[in-house]
Amino acid sequence: MSGWESHLPALQVIAPMILAPVVMMLAGRGVAWGVTTLVSAYAFFNAISLAAGALAGRTFTYKLGSWEPPHGIELHVDALSAVLLLVITGASTLALIAAERSISAQIEVDRQPLFYAAWLLALAGLSGIVVTGDAFNIFVFMEIASLASYILIAGGPDRRALPAVFKYLIIGTIGATFYLIGVGLIYLMTGTLNIADIVQRLPLAADQNSVLAAVGFITVGLALKAAVFPLHVWLPNAYTYAPHMVTVFLAACSTKVQLYVLIRMDFIAFQPNLADHALQFAQFLMPLAALGIVVGSAVAIFEQNLKRLFAFSSIAQIGYILLGASLVSETGLISSIVHMFNHALAKGTLFLAAAGLAMHFSSLTLSDLAGAAKRMPWTLAAMVAAGLSLIGIPGTAGFVSKWYLLSAVLERGGLGYALAALIVISSLMAVIYIWRIVETAYFGEPGTDTATVREAPSILLAATWVGALANVYFGLQPHVPATLAASAAQLLMGSTP
Amino acid sequence: MNPESAILAAIAVPLVGALGISLAGRINDNLRETVTLVTAITLAMIVSTLLPTEFAGGRPEVSLGEVVPGISFAFRVEPLGMLFAALASGLWIINSIYSIGYMRGNNEKNQTRFYTCFAIALSATMGIAFAANLFTLFIFYEVLTLSTYPLVSHKGDKDTVRSARVYVGLLLTTSIGLFLPAIIWVYLVAGTGDFVEGGILQGKLEGPALGFLLGLFVFGIGKAAVMPVHRWLPAAMVAPTPVSALLHAVAVVKAGVFSVTKIIIFIFGVDYLFAEPSSGWLVYVTAFTIITASVVALRQNNIKRLLAYSTIAQLSYVVMSAAVLKPFAEIGAIIHMVAHAFGKITLFFAAGAIYVASKKTEISQLHGIGRRMPWTMAAFTIGALSMIGVPPTGGFVSKWFILAGAFQADNTLALATMVLSTVLNAAYFLPIIFIVWFAEEKETPANDHGEAPLAAVIALTITAALTIGFFFFNGPVLELESQIVGKEK
Incomplete structure (x- = not known):
């Protein structure tokens, strides 16, 4: 391993974190944005290098400060982390490239450096959760990411974001605390915080009640943070009232990172060591996933605000990810991980298009967007493309994950057929809520007050289209995410790739 | 040109043409019409190079890779698709000549958008004709629906938009609600959706389920306009006449009946389906x-x-x-x-x-x-x-x-x-x-x-x-x- 390459996992976190305070001091319009975008782009390329390594079957480990694990902190990047890193840094970079005009419209110039510093901290925190191999360290990064997200969400001009973020803060803190309690109990029983080490030592304490309690705390805590139904109440308002570009970034990756922790802790540490745990995991989470899919989609059908509609759709999509995982099978996990990637593509693009609309339409209520396609045809066309991906139309990325999920539930037989029907029905529900947008934007009569509305700023539009085309590209050539997901699933199910 | 690259060229040429048309439209109308005609003629020539192979019994095929295991994005030319492609591409030349007279004679606006979308629709038609499996067919089927929407709503007034809504609404809902589930069903029971001579469902699906699957296909393929999913076709008549002529007499509607026929022959298998009373x-x-x-x-x-x-x-x-x-x-x-x-x-x-x-x-x-x-x-x-x-x-x-x-x-x-x-x-x-x-x-x-x-x-x-x-x-x-x-x- 060459010298530079061995530092990649650390640089992934260090770069945005160290530069955050620097960005804070950069005054002047556009400077902070420029630097932040560059840092994020660097992080993206860093993630690509790591993913390329993971594709070649490599696992990166890094001893922070050269302290030997389990005493020092160990960073650990495998195929699963690589997928998440791509999602996090990709979403952040695309959002930032598109962001300048939108952010400037929403946040005063003198507060922008602080805002971008928070963005970098969120990026560092989310990446940190994914690269670290230490259970307590995950908590630390989780707090960094959360605190920075609260700032980002509340940073916009919409005062309704304040109660929303307060709710998020309370629930997020409870979730993080639950996780910490769980990790604390595990530490008491095993004497270690390093996940690999926990795996070694857990069998000695397997049947202790405190371990079982720890697992319960960790699962519920992470489910809270991941907005698993019915613990999702913080999410819709937080996404809706956040500055538009923040929604793009966070909607694409923040809940998925929590699900990542849930899946990793559970499949790596708990399931192999606790009797019947796989069954408990499935029985607890599968009904929640199924309910989340149905309820999220149903609410989205009746939602009037575009961003809230997408937010409820996200709750349904989190259900898909969780459903795949709760099948506790290799195909199920592949569908889960591939969907993390594909849903980020679709939802990121949808929120980018929404941000484009928000540049010109003062309200994102559906009825105010009547005839928007006449004014902004390109933005709306990209939104339709991403919408098709959300539904799962062949030729788009969404189809690939739906297909893996269908194969996975049918493998199960019995209950699987009911789940397959559920997936098909919920896809049809997605058709309805996407169609409502198309109906309004394409077939509504545009109001006279929008007569001067033109297309979104070209760079924002370009970013939206990069997202839309990525949905098509990864719908036809899903080799990279599918291969990463397959080796991640093998890793999680305990057979070496 | 060897048959494999001819297949890909038949799909790519109209797309390149669409790009050329939209660029040329900014410069000069005559240039734009020239690009349209050149594209149409090139396409017809490319398609015609496939004819000798077909007559000789060759079935050229080309795959662009597997999307997920078992589902590939691939093309294969058999006589039925060959005929459809030859028909659509040949008539496109004549239709382009006609369009020039019609659109100029009527002083229609947005002519560049018109010719661009037309070229994209033709590319989708070629994709439908040459699709080697249901998955590929479905993608181009949807592209055809979406690319013809701007053509149907060309005029842009209230009535036209209302009709365009019926058009795209009916075609999209039937295809997503019925056609797609039918395709997924076929892949799940047969393990493949490839068009194979004699069908792929023998021994995989039988009894009333077969008749039901046929129903999902026939009504899911709204473009075939079997009642009660025919309403989109009269609605589409608000489009300029060249659109009605080539798309709603040839490309789009024929894509519908072509798909139905192809599915009956190559997915169900004629004899197998004949033996099943529920069909x-x-x-x-x-x-x-x-x-x-x-x-x-x-x-x-x-x-x-x-x-x-x-x-x-x-x-x-x-x-x-x-x-x-x-x-x-x-x-x-x-x-x-x-x-x-x-x-x-x-x-x-x-x-x-x-x-x-x-x-x-x-x-x-x-x-x-x-x-x-x-x-x-x-x-x-x-x-x-x-x-x-x-x-x-x-x-x-x-x-x-x-x-x-x-x-x-x-x-x-x-x-x-x-x-x-x-x-x-x-x-x-x-x-x-x-x-x-x-x-x-x-x-x-x-x-x-x-x-x-x-x-x-x-x-x-x-x-x-x-x-x-x-x-x-x-x-x-x-x-x-x-x-x-x-x-x-």
């Missing part, structure tokens, strides 16, 4: 569609709406004849796609020419127009005779085979439907032919018009000649198509 309902539904649509057509006064209902009936000829499930009937279905395409595009060209020259859209206004526009109305007459099935027109050939197939299967219902609908066709077309030629003009029109623009007249003369020509020179088509149906016996 018998399709003949009834299509017979009902044929008769009902013909009766509705009787009552139309608007020329394009009449043609639309006539198309609905004629499409169901194809589906019914495919559903008779005998070799002759399959040939009849395939030949009727061609014969109807020539006849109906001629009729639409004529309707458009009448509109450009005189702004007339209703049948009741057509008295004596034959003397002002002899070429146009002669072509119209030939097209109408082909719809009825009078020799020497192409419509006669296909009806012959459909009837032969119905005899072969002892399918009285199909026979009776054919006879009755021929009478109905005559009942709505002959009065028009009569008033056009033999009635006196009611009043002298405000503008003392003659023929339509030259480009339009040339185009409709060519298609009328093709309609008659197909009566005499259908040998190669028969030879090609009996390759697939022959293997069924």
